[in-house]
Amino acid sequence: MNVRRHISGIAVAAAATLGLGTLTACSSDSAAAGNTDKFDVVASFYPMQFLAEQIGGEHVNVTTLTEPGQEPHDLELSARQTAQLGESDAVLYLKSLQPAVDEAIGQSGVKTKIDAATLTTLEDHGDVEHDHGDEEEGSPEEEEHALDPHIWLDPVKYSEVAEGVGAAFEKADPDHAADYKKNTAALVEKLGALNTSFEEGLKDTDTKVFFTNHAAFGYLAERYGLTQEAISGLDPESEPSPARIKELQEEAKADGVTTVFYETLVSDKTAKTLAKDAGLKTDVLDPLEGITDKSKGEDYFQVMEANLKALETALGGK
Numbered sequence: 081m082n083v084r085r086h087i088s089g090i091a092v093a094a095a096a097t098l099g100l101g102t103l104t105a106c107s108s109d110s111a112a113a114g115n116t117d118k119f120d121v122v123a124s125f126y127p128m129q130f131l132a133e134q135i136g137g138e139h140v141n142v143t144t145l146t147e148p149g150q151e152p153h154d155l156e157l158s159a160r161q162t163a164q165l166g167e168s169d170a171v172l173y174l175k176s177l178q179p180a181v182d183e184a185i186g187q188s189g190v191k192t193k194i195d196a197a198t199l200t201t202l203e204d205h206g207d208v209e210h211d212h213g214d215e216e217e218g219s220p221e222e223e224e225h226a227l228d229p230h231i232w233l234d235p236v237k238y239s240e241v242a243e244g245v246g247a248a249f250e251k252a253d254p255d256h257a258a259d260y261k262k263n264t265a266a267l268v269e270k271l272g273a274l275n276t277s278f279e280e281g282l283k284d285t286d287t288k289v290f291f292t293n294h295a296a297f298g299y300l301a302e303r304y305g306l307t308q309e310a311i312s313g314l315d316p317e318s319e320p321s322p323a324r325i326k327e328l329q330e331e332a333k334a335d336g337v338t339t340v341f342y343e344t345l346v347s348d349k350t351a352k353t354l355a356k357d358a359g360l361k362t363d364v365l366d367p368l369e370g371i372t373d374k375s376k377g378e379d380y381f382q383v384m385e386a387n388l389k390a391l392e393t394a395l396g397g398k
Contacts, residue, residue: 119253122165124173124181125152126370127232128196130380132172134267135246139256143168145181149372151345156180166190170252172245177229192252199244200237202227205298232368234299235278235384239271274384278304281388286396287336291328291360293350294343296367306395311340311350319350329358339394341365344374363390 118141123129125146132142145161146152155178157165162184165171170192173181185193205228231237246264250257282304290301295310309331311320320328331337339361342351348362355362366375366383376386391397 119249119256120167120169122168122171122190124171124178125155127238127368127380128172128174131196131238131242131245131267135242135249135260135263137259137263139253139259140249146178146370148370149345150370152178152369157184162187170194170248172196174229174231176227192248194245194248196231196241196245197227197229200231200240202229202231203299203302204228205295205302228298230296230367231299232380233297233384234303235271235275236303237299239268239275242267242271270381274381275303277385278388281392281397282306282395284398285392287338288395289331289335289337290339290341290365290391290394291332291337291351291354292341292343292365293348294346294367296343296369297365306391309337311354320354325354325357328354332358332360336396337394338396339363339390341390341394343367344372345370361394363394365390 117139119136119139120141121132121136121143123132123142123144125144126148129142129144132140136142145157146155157180165184166189168190171185171188171190172194173185174196175182176197231241242264246260246267249260253260278300288305289307289309290297291309291311293311295308297308300306301308309328311324311328337360340351340355340358341363342348342365344364344366351362354360364376365387368380368383368387371378371383375383377383
């Protein structure tokens with residue numbers, strides 16, 4: 081593999097940002113193989129970082145462009161991050177979720193570019209193009225932005241992505257292909273068990289409708305026969321209109337909705353406004369765009385299990 085240094089520049093920048101002290105980069109412009117024992121992967125945000133770490137295991141050095149607690153949709157890269165992106169061995173991202181990342185990767189010289197959006201089938205869950213308001217109208221990628229990017233919230237689709245990432249790692253770093261294959265199989269098995277837990281936990285409930293302030297759960301709802309109602313569309317910071325509040329109040333009564341969900345990385349003001357006016361409870365349904373000390377778990381599986389419990393409680397699971 082074409083490795084040019086021991087620790088990527090992005091890892092150094094991230095360490096400095098996070099107060100981890102100074103890291104010494106044993107960098108070299110030579111393309112000589114073997115000057116590092118790590119396969120350096122840059123991940124765009126947490127769900128991609130988790131895949132890289134689980135599949136790569138001890139053979140990878142994974143850094144992320146999105147800091148813990150940062151809303152990934154709004155990410156802007158520094159000139160230094162953009163310049164140093166090409167020093168990695170591979171980059172793992174989800175095209176259309178973070179326009180700034182897409183642009184930087186397109187301009188980078190990184191050899192292995194893994195786009196998770198190509199490893200499963202994306203679907204249109206309505207108005208998803210408005211989730212990322214930074215793009216210019218009429219851009220060549222405009223149609224792609226109509227597709228819902230939140231595939232990691234469906235364990236089945238996330239598993240498909242994992243298999244594709246594993247295959248890409250095997251090809252890019254063949255010396256450790258056997259371990260990547262083994263790690264991928266283990267991850268796919270765990271995701272299969274998680275899918276089974278969701279199927280069993282949500283198959284018999286009092287209602288199939290849930291309210292959330294961020295329309296991130298379209299794939300999850302479709303997979304398990306639920307209906308997601310977003311309070312104010314795709315923008316989690318916008319305020320619902322009085323007419324929308326009234327509409328949701330009526331729907332809550334008609335469909336037996338008990339709970340309005342909000343998420344950890346944005347304000348809960350909108351959800352609490354509706355809940356107060358409609359006499360409903362509030363709880364967290366985490367879109368898993370990042371792990372913070374407010375997350376109900378330390379990794380993808382723990383937070384997804386917390387999401388399942390929250391849905392079972394809110395929907396009246398038997």
